[in-house]
Amino acid sequence: MNRIFKRKLYDRLLLWKTQRNGKTAILIEGARRVGKSTLVCEFAEKEYSSYILVDFNRASKQVTELFDDLMNLDFIFMQLQTIYNVVLEKRRSVIVFDEVQKCPKARQAIKYLVADGRYDYIETGSLISIKRNTKDITIPSEEERITLNPMDYEEFRWALGDNVSIGLLRQYFEMRHPLLQAHQTKIRDLRLYMLVGGMPQAVNEYLETNNLSRVDLVKRDIIRLYLDDFQKLDSTGRIERMFLDIPAQLGKNSNRYKPYSAIGDTNNEKLISMLNNLEDSKTVVFSYHSNDPNIGLSLHRDPSKYKIFCSDTGLFITLAFWDKDFTENVIYQKLLSDKLSTNLGYVYENLVAQMLTASGNKLFYYTWKKDDTHSYEIDFLLSRGSKLYPVEVKSSGYKSHTSLDMFCEKYSHVVGQRYLVYTKDLQKDGNTICLPVYMTPFI
Numbered sequence: 455m456n457r458i459f460k461r462k463l464y465d466r467l468l469l470w471k472t473q474r475n476g477k478t479a480i481l482i483e484g485a486r487r488v489g490k491s492t493l494v495c496e497f498a499e500k501e502y503s504s505y506i507l508v509d510f511n512r513a514s515k516q517v518t519e520l521f522d523d524l525m526n527l528d529f530i531f532m533q534l535q536t537i538y539n540v541v542l543e544k545r546r547s548v549i550v551f552d553e554v555q556k557c558p559k560a561r562q563a564i565k566y567l568v569a570d571g572r573y574d575y576i577e578t579g580s581l582i583s584i585k586r587n588t589k590d591i592t593i594p595s596e597e598e599r600i601t602l603n604p605m606d607y608e609e610f611r612w613a614l615g616d617n618v619s620i621g622l623l624r625q626y627f628e629m630r631h632p633l634l635q636a637h638q639t640k641i642r643d644l645r646l647y648m649l650v651g652g653m654p655q656a657v658n659e660y661l662e663t664n665n666l667s668r669v670d671l672v673k674r675d676i677i678r679l680y681l682d683d684f685q686k687l688d689s690t691g692r693i694e695r696m697f698l699d700i701p702a703q704l705g706k707n708s709n710r711y712k713p714y715s716a717i718g719d720t721n722n723e724k725l726i727s728m729l730n731n732l733e734d735s736k737t738v739v740f741s742y743h744s745n746d747p748n749i750g751l752s753l754h755r756d757p758s759k760y761k762i763f764c765s766d767t768g769l770f771i772t773l774a775f776w777d778k779d780f781t782e783n784v785i786y787q788k789l790l791s792d793k794l795s796t797n798l799g800y801v802y803e804n805l806v807a808q809m810l811t812a813s814g815n816k817l818f819y820y821t822w823k824k825d826d827t828h829s830y831e832i833d834f835l836l837s838r839g840s841k842l843y844p845v846e847v848k849s850s851g852y853k854s855h856t857s858l859d860m861f862c863e864k865y866s867h868v869v870g871q872r873y874l875v876y877t878k879d880l881q882k883d884g885n886t887i888c889l890p891v892y893m894t895p896f897i
Contacts, residue, residue: 457658458496459613461489463602467497470598471574476545479564479575479594481554484602485736485765486683487676489654490578491552493602498576503546506538510556521559524566531572548574555579562591569596580683580736601736604652604766606812607644607895613657619643620895626880627896630887637879637890644892645790648805651768666786673772680737687731692717696732700762701774704800709821709831710743711762732762739763739807741817744835747861748868751818751837761819763807770804792877799849802891803833806847806875809894810834820844820861830857836897841870843897848876855886873897 463482470480482490491509498505508517517537520530534549535542542549554561554577567575577597605613608620623640626633633640650660650669659665659672684693699716713725720728733740743759744751764770775785789798807817821831834845842865846858855874862869862885874888881888889897 455658455662457613457661458492459489459605459609459654459657461493461602461605461609463493463600464497466600467493467576468501471501474598476568476571476574478596478598479568479577480598480600481577481579482600482602483579483736485604486580486679487653487655488602488604488736490580490602492654494550494552494576494578498548498550502548502574503543504540505548505550506534506540506542507550507552508534508538508560509552510560511553513557518557518560521557521563524563527566527570542573544572548576551575551577553579558591561597562594564594565592565596568594603736603812604768604808605654605657606652607647607809607892610647610650610652610657611643613661623893624896627889627893630880630882632879632881633890634879640892641792641877641890642790645792648767648801649771649786649789651766651771652808653766653768656768666790667782669768670772670786673769677769677772677776680735683735684732688728692720693728693732696728696762697737698773698776700738700764701770701800704761704763704803705774707800709829710759737765737769739765739811739817741807741819741834744818744820747818747820747832747835747842747865749837749840749842751835751842752816755818763804763817765808765811767801767805767808771801774801799847802849802875802877803847806834806845806891806894810836810845810897813895813897822864830860832857832861838870840868842868843871843873844869845873845875845897847891848874850877852876853878853883853888855883858886 467480482494484490495507510518520533531542551560561577564575564577611619649666650656651673653673653676655676656669656672659669680697681694684697685691687693696713696716703711732738741761741763743756744754745756746754748754764773771789810817815836818835819831819833820835821829824830832844833847836843836845844858844861846855853874858872858874862872872886874886875891875894876888877891878888880890880893
């Protein structure tokens, strides 16, 4: 049984439909298997009288060639209705271009289709901004672009039938009140999300089987799809190796991702191209070093110093055990009960990166020298109005936050609230709020 999960981006599509009223198309970007097609089909089914789904992964030559000549839109619409056996109604129907990057001329046609005004247009795409898919076309300015991420923690809880927990957790956060006896249950709930992840197929498999090894096999299939995509972009396998090396690099607790240790020597131009392709794939999230931690973090972004996280922590954990044919249930059970001996700090850092991204944050971090061999590091810097919120992540209940203290002293003029995100209950330690990791989305 393939369930349709409630997604927050549905409301964003509804806002586009009512406010724009056909004046723009909307393009939903996202990694493969993140649920773009399912979301769009559900939206088209519920919000329009009729719709045509043109899946360019499977569309015939007869369909793709319609966009070679846009002189007669009436003919194009008649052909689409005939081929797909659907009647389109003016201002009551939508045409969906699924995986539109496979037919660049259809994407270019959006300019004229939107100007025609008869129907709405929704596009979906993976690896959509890869230059080879757009170099010969004009990108339409009439196109809004939004990103569908893996299911966030609240969407995951909805999928499990829990519509209450996140709202209650927000109340505890706003009151700055610990959960006390309820904390252990909530941190265990969160670890389940870490293990299953937010890919709809993986969540569906968990609900179907309640077997984490079966879920792991689904996640491995998704990762192999990504690796196949990377091979198509770079037959040398270097993008693939950079992706596979993410857990190992985060596990080394380095203050940056070191591409050359994953792929060997390469010239800077090729490296930049590979990194752009990796970022465009939406399978990863980049956090950039800010060389001057003040308001306007993007202005001081260091493009040569960055960390790379997996966009889905469930996939990240499968990657961390990629050398096994599958991740045994015993490993998952130990992770779930927090009894696996390995230091899981890097897993929680990936989770926090995913949660902050899902909340709409661009990611930045900051390091500075402590002495000749050591550095201070702030894991995440968030811009809030005229202030910065520094965030330090710990994998345990350890409350030490020296880097946070030193940063707040050094940049006291721009620091607002400071957070230590960890696995214990909410409490205050001086000016620092020690926040259980499941409250990260509320920062």
